[in-house]
Amino acid sequence: MKQSKLLIQTLRETPRDADVVSQQLMMRAGMIQKVAAGIYSYLPLALRSIRKFEEITREELAKDGCQELLMPAVLPADLWQESGRWKFYGDELLRFCDRKAKADLAERRQRGETPDERDFYNFCLGPTHEEVITDIVRKNVRSYKQLPMNLFQIQTKFRDERRPRFGLMRGREFTMKDGYSFHADDACADREYWAMFNAYKRIFSRLGVKFRPVEADSGAIGGSFTHEFHVLAGSGEDAILSCDGCEYTSNIEKTEAPALHAGDKGKAFELKRDHFVTPGVVGQVEQAAGMKDAEHDGMPITQTSKFFLYRATFADGGTRLVGAVLRGDHEVNPVKVKNLIGAAELELMPLEEAEALTGAKTGFMGPVGLQDVTILVDRSLEGAVNLTCGANRTNYHHFGLDPARDLPGCTFADLRMAAEGDTCTRCGKGNYQSFRGIEVGQVFKLGVKYSKSMGCTFLDEQGKENPMVMGCYGIGITRTVAAAIEQNYDADGIIWPWPIAPYQVHVVCLDPGSPEVASIASQVEKDLEAAGFEVLHDDREGLSPGAKFKDADLLGFPLRLTVGARGLKDGIVELRDRRTKEVVKLKPETAVAEVSVARDRIMQELETAGGR
């Protein structure tokens, strides 16, 4: 491909509205162009990478017998009502109405009525396709003999994100591989789950990025278990903890926190209800230092406690107040609190309300004596005595708290945000290490949630009707391509992993005005293409060598082959590795052989550097 004919405009400066590296580089490299917030055109270079990753995905899924199909992006409301999600999905579901519903709406308005327009929405843009696939399967599959079945599609999805950002990483429109499996029983669904887990490991390994499968939170009503696949990158939005002694790797939202020693486990004092006057003491550090009496001159921070008030909302619409008690230097993990009580939503109580409820300013709230509040205590405080806590009276703290004694009916559980350095709860030997990750895939055991609500059943060997057990498996295709850049770039531009590079070799001709040089460059281009390499030939005239090199670095193809009059005087061209910047001088006739050697070396490095 001749670069002079390629649709591309590189930018020297970073567009102002690009905020993450992948977006900045893709825009500067002329790969994507923004059309609206979170909505992008994929220009030729970007599309090549996207297609390559799709192909890797297809090939690996085919090995597990998955079948590709394609469902519509525009979906009728009926199906979503059947699963119940029309009501619960929220504003991320972009809903609209067709001409018939519009006419109905207009007619009602004509009659002087003021109907709610939302009641007339009868279509949506699909953010995910459980409903449609379940509908297809229930219509076409009736017998256990046809199961299991694993179906997938690669399709443009739309989610009306509250805040689209980060370019392709969190767009509103994006390309996703979504797969769904159907099974006669749980055991079979579990086997498929692990088959997909392994397929995903193969897919991301082939991609050539560092990644981790991590145990994730499946939510209170979610399936029984789930793994997320994360590309490791400093700019990732998710925190991951990974044990350095075993395989346990999990999203910090879910990571089990070990119980740590807390408080004084010796002789218990009475809860001193006469309060310690602690004016101006809000933080735990001051609280610990401020606890003084005849026998104590301050305390360790591990003997203080902190308290959070939440309002939990349940699926049935009911609400409940929940108080969480943790050691003073620990962080609360709201996801654990939410899952423990089985809430659908959990929100930190607004400060004014919490102050009204407890009768104390922030910093002086505590769990003792609160009515109608479910009290949860982190398990690190189990057995602890002589803790301090807010006294629910401004400028006062209690001293001598024993949760088991002073908080009747409280529940001890793991409420804490695990932290780097904590001892692993699985092996008990290693310590957690922390990483940042970009979630690019998820495998999820759905169970019978959709098959039950939508009547997706089969006849078993006894002729008895059963709901199918389902699993679902997603990969954010466009996000993954962006994530690969987030992980692989330098000050000069992108460093493409070989398997998804738009082109593999960039032939840069420095003197296209010279017929001899131009013809050798074209010959090298032809030779490489004939050998199966994908080549972009920078044949543009009138640009200085520096400008061409800058562009080549920005585009970031793995290998650059420089063809210039200077080198050809000595009969050589130069092959440069984008990542290592190493240069090999070679004769043009040996280009194919040398490029092959370089490719083999790069692929070898990818294999050793990948995920585990």
Added chain:
RNA sequence: CGGGGCGUGGCUCAGCCUGGUAGAGCGCUCGGUUCGGGACCGAGAGGUCGGAGGUUCGAAUCCUCUCGCCCCGACCA
């Protein structure tokens, strides 16, 4: 949705406070000199200053409303 910021040639920005001929750099076109890490000279093309209304003799500039975009928070491939 709450809080903050920004909309001026394709890109980055100045001009706005204090109203009076719409600017610079990059990119693009043409000519010339250059030519191994974003060269130089000259000549060009390209903008209803996000939109609507208002104040004024006169608005990119002041006022009102609106739309879009970006950042920070609660949600997610």
